[in-house]
Amino acid sequence: MAVWSLWCLHLWAALLPIADTGAQVQGKVGGSVLLVAECPHGFQVREAIWRSLWPSEELLATSFRGSLETLYHSRFLGRTQLHSNLSLELWPLESGDSGNFSVLLVDTGGRAWTRILQLKVYDAVPRPMVQVFIALLGDGQPPKTCQALLSCRVPNISDITYSWRQEGTIDFGIEPHGLFMDGQVLRVSLEPGDKDVAYSCIVSNPVSWDSTTVIPWKSCHHEAVKTYYKDVLLVVVPVSLFLILAGLFSAWHWGACSGKRKKDVCADGVVLETESPLV
Template sequence: MAAWLLLTLLLYQALLAAAHGSVQVTGIVGKPVLLHVNVPPGFQVRDAIWRYLSPKEELVATFFRGSSETLYQSRFHGRSRLHKNLTLEIGQVELGDNGTFSALLVNTRGHIETRTLHLAVYEVVSQLAVQVFTSTGQNSSAGACEVFLTCGASKGTNVTYSWRRAEGAHLHAGTHSFFEAGQVLRVQLGPGDRTACYTCTAVNAVSQVSVTIVPWKHCHKEEGVAASKYDYRDILLIALPLAVLAISMVTMGILHSWKRSGKHRIASLADACEAEPVPV
């Protein structure tokens, strides 16, 4: 009971104590994170209270007169550990762990210090891919190819995208346009850009991934596919009527043969009937 009374008093006094500036801490999904407290020189800590303040206040860990406790019903139950230097460790960090933590420290004279830490959790960027969409319309000049490059990562949070040309050439506004906050790049390619490489980079606070592509190869591929489809249609237009005509001729020949065979059989039966003597 005395411990809970002390806890209530400390929490009340914490509202009146002047807090230091918030410290930013970065966490990675699936990995542990350490929340350190900066104890002033000569400040002998007797008690400490760790709280999670958002979205609702929860008690995470306590330290009273040399004894630590972390078995409180918070979202960190079973994942929290309080080290001897009062550092709070959170294991297997989740995206939902984003929020503000508060550490209240009390020394042997009853003086109070508070520390505020903001935890930002990120998922590592991975599985980056570029999709290519080409356009060779009537408005395009001879040999030109308009390409839309869409860069996207299937995993990762708070991701920003950027583009660069591998040769270091400047992305001129006349032939390059950005959409969707840089995730989509429109490029007007000419015959001189056959070997041009474009690199998309996806980055957040904990990771960075890049992928490089040669867009002109897709222009050539699209033209080849279009030509292939055109030749295939031509073959069908020529071969299909010929096939129908051949099938019709074969069918008519079979029918004609069958009719002649039928007439011959009927004539033979008639001759047989006339030649057979009739008994008296």
């Protein structure tokens, strides 16, 4: 009898017009979602059937005269719970769980009501990585201004929205003329008075968000120090090499004169140099 009733419900679902469509539900990978079995006011539900419609049609859960059943061999086996109000809970969610679901409700008078729900499962947004790229002047002097590009990136995640915020200000957003690549890159111009100004990149999707904060002026100062250090090396290294070579040559010369034979030669050289004809 139960099999016949289930078959009839499938037949009604195919023949009856859809009464409620377009409801959207959002979930996060690893979390849970509740698919609510809403029906018209005064609709006394006697039987219900939940199905997954896409990417494949599968039976998920049924209720006949108060008897709840979820042990159907679908990809959701072991991840479903049919509540007493006939709403279906799915957990833990996986990225492949996105799709369309339907619930067919039959009341005590034989009327049927079908509801379609669209489930979209998103990955949790990880913390973004922000890189600071600056333009240095060629004179090697401490920068009075600093032109910086802040690049924000989240790898291998789709459906991401990027936005920027200057910390300590009332205005949440950043002027659009300084944004590039759909908000992933922000261009800023900094002065010494902006050395403590921080910028935050906020990444989000419909179910989660995260952010990273940087102080660009620190990178400007750090790059400048690296430039001065390079200029010093250009002067110090050649001079140091010259002094080292001179020391090695001197040590070789005196070492050569320390031998017995070389000592005589050196002594003769001294005599020859000191003995000069008197005029």
